[in-house]
Each structure stands twice: as structure tokens, then as C-alpha cells.
Amino acid sequence: MIIKLASGVGQYLYLLKRVFRWPDRWRMFMRQFIAELDKQALQSLPIVFIISIFIGAIITIQGKTNTENPLLPAYTTGLLTRETLLLEFSSTILCLILAGKVGSNIASEIGTMRITEQIDAMEIMGVNSANYLILPKILALVLMMPFIVIISDAIGLLGGYGVAVLTDIITKEDYLYGIQYAFNPYYVTFGIVKSVVFAFIITSMSSFYGYHVRGGALEVGKASTTAVVNSSVTILLFDLILTKILL
Amino acid sequence: MIQVIDLVKKFDQTVVLRHVSADFHDGKVNMIIGHSGSGKTVLMKTMIGLHTFEEGKIIYDLTYPHPTRKDVNDMNENEIQMLHREVGMLFQGSALFDSMTVLENVLFPLEMFSQMSKEERTERAMFCLRRVNMPEHALSLMPAKISGGMQKRVAIARAIVLQPKYLFCDEPNSGLDPKTSLVIDQLIHEITEEYQICTIVNSHDMNSIMEIGDNIIFLKNGEKKWQGSNKEIFHADNEDLDDFVFASNLFKKVKATNQ
8 A cells, every 4th residue: 555655656756757847849838738728727717606606605694694693793704704715615625626627627638648549649759748738737727726716716705795785694784894804815825825736736636647547448537536536635635734834 | 770689578477578589671561460469569569669678679770869770778768759759650549639630630740840830831741641642621620520541541641741760550450441451551551662661560460461561570479480571471381370371261262272
């Protein structure tokens, strides 16, 4: 078990060594990079919008229910919604969701290229396939993740505001006061730093499992599942470590 | 020319290639033949550098950075990459990039490695596609939208677009009907003679072997059992080779007629 884990980590680090090299052709790299920006980041925005708005609304409703106490000020619900979104939801939970969407997409795409010998074809041409295929994916998501997190924060707060406007659970004024009360800008930075690390984990680990697929369609499916499960667990582990270090 | 000397390849404890030695000549179609599981594909992939090997030498005539002969084992990562730029490969399943059109597939090696202008690159890719008789209307199609025979032709065009010194073809006829197989065989033969490249074909298709096999290497259980040309194959005094060649009734009749 330990030997297998050490061997896996070794293979992962060796792959990263091949990934982080200067591209053979910058023109080709930029073409891939722009395609990945669209595929990994822009195409993830609809799900980010939907999840964030619902979670923002749900946190507000549940927050109000759980803080129904005359000793607590009315703005507590807004404050709770903001802190939950900034500290945990928009960085960690969103990245766990993206690990499912983006991670499985990357692992199955690269895995299919492996079993259909497209990666071998690149290697035989003298192309560093790891660099050509994986580097644009990593950089695209790492670069776009801060924007995704900020968008998720904003949309989540909007979801909570929707509850304040459409229901009588909380007043608009209390909610707006709550989300501004004792605001610490460092929490935004904290969320962004975490999400960038998680973006790297999602793309690099999923690429690793896809790149090392051997066999057929069944193995590609297995690699895709393993990529999602292992990157999710690694995200949680790093969430714990980063929270301890940064907060 | 490629020289394989005393090559031994193992997967864990299983010996797949047992002291194989063979010469692969320029301007000739060199065929590696044998039953399924005889080690043909492993030999080919080991020669290209996709597999490491335990013993022996694989010596290539190299052009870059200067003309020299070198064993694959003595090459560093950079030299292996340079060697790969002199190699074209036609994969069993064509291995076309499914996110690119037919034309983009052939342009890919040029865009990665040539110093040509955009117009020159397109012209060269179009020349290669015309050379393999690809119809103009298919150039903008994705690989999934064209037939297996067309995919093989595109793969050949992609393999020769950088004018390689070595062309490797892994079972080029698999999944093709006899007529299309013949077209692909003739194309491989013509290209080999035209550009005087060293072509290595891995096959167990007897029609193909008889059609284009200038230099044939017969493997059985990872061992080289015979080497000769397609003209010599019927007269070879080799039980293992006879067992392979005359497995089909058609070739038994041919042998009977010859006798």
C-alpha cells in the first residue's frame, strides 16, 4: 500500500516535470490555452451560477432558522451567509463540484486519447504530449479560478438577497447590513488562494489518471471515477492544511 | 537503415523478445510477420522507443544534428526526441486526433516543427493529402466522419508530411476490406520507393506480405525464425514459417501449384 502510494506520487511528480517545460511552439500552446479557457472555465459558469444562487438562498433561509434568537441581532443571517460563502462554499465546495465536472472531463479526454494511441502518435512525432495536453489545462483553470470564486461569491450573496426580497424571512435592510458588517477583505484573498491550489489539484490529478490509463473504455471510466474521488479527497486534505496555515 | 542486435524484451518476468537480430533497409518495405502474440508489435514499439528493453542494441542512421549511427540506449531524451522527428508512424487504429479536421491532422506536425510560412504549410499538407488520393471535400471533415480506409490514408499523409527517414506501419490493413487493403499496401510501397525511406510494416496478412514484402522477418514466440523476401517465402525450408504461411487454403493451393 505504502509502496504503491510512493510509486504513484513519484509518477505524478515525474509527469509534472514533463508538463512544466517551455512549449515547443507558443502559437500552438496559445491555441490550446484559449480552447481550455473556454472548456474548463467559461463552460463551467452556468453550473457555478445555478449552484451559487441556490446555495446563497438556502444558507440565508437555514441561517435565519438557526439564529432565531432575541439575543442575536437581525443582521446575523446576512453575516453568516457572507462568511460561509467567502470562507468555504465558493472556494472548497465549488471546487469539489468542479472536480466532478472538470476532473472527469479531463481524465476521460486524456484517457481516451491514450487508449486510441493519439498520445503515442504525438510522442512519436517528437511532441512532449504531457506539456502540449496538460499545461494549457492547468494554467487555464488556475488562472480563471479566482474569477470563478469571485463570481460565485457575488451570485451567492445575490441568492440570499433574493430570499430577502421575495420572502418575509428577513428584511432587505437587515440582510444588506449583515453582509457588510465587520467585513474582512482577507477572507476573499483566503478563498482565492485556496481555490487556486484546488484548481491545480483538480487539473493535474485528473490529467495524471487520464494519462496513465492502460486498457480500454472500461479503464477510462475507472480512471475518470478515481480522478474525481482522489482529487476531492486531496482538496479536503489541503483545505484543512491551508485553513490551519492561513487563518 | 536500422539494425537490431540481440534484442531482449521482458514484461515483468515474461520474455517477449528473445535475442532478436535483424536489419531493416532503406528504400524497402521491411515486414515483421508472425502469428498474433508473436511479439511483432512489441518489437516495433521497442524499436521506436515506446518500450524500454533489457538487452541488445537498436542502431539508427541519424541525420540530425549531423549524420551518425547511434544506439537508442546511448541517446539522451533530446536525441530521442530528434529521432522521433525522423520517424513517421501509421497506427493500427490510425490514431488521428479526433478534435481536429483531416487537414488540421496533417498540418499538426508541420505547425509543431517546421519553419514554413502558413501558405507553405498548407501547400505541403495538401500535397501529401493529394498524394494519398484524399478527396478535396473530405479535408474539412472530422476523422469520425470518414471511412476506415480514408482514415488510414490521412494517417499516412500525416506520417510522411515531415519527410521522415523511417516509416513504421502497425497492421495497416486491419479492419479494411481486401480492395482497400490493396490500395493501402500499394500506397505504402510507392511512398517507400519514391522517397527511399526505410519502411517497417507489422502484419499477419498474407496478401499484404506477398504484395509488398521486400524484406520479411518472421517471428514466433518472440524469436526470429526466418528472414528473406516475398519471392523466397514459398521455397523456404522452415517448418514454423510453413505453418504460418500455409495456414490458409488459398496459399496451400498456391504451394501445390508451384510444386
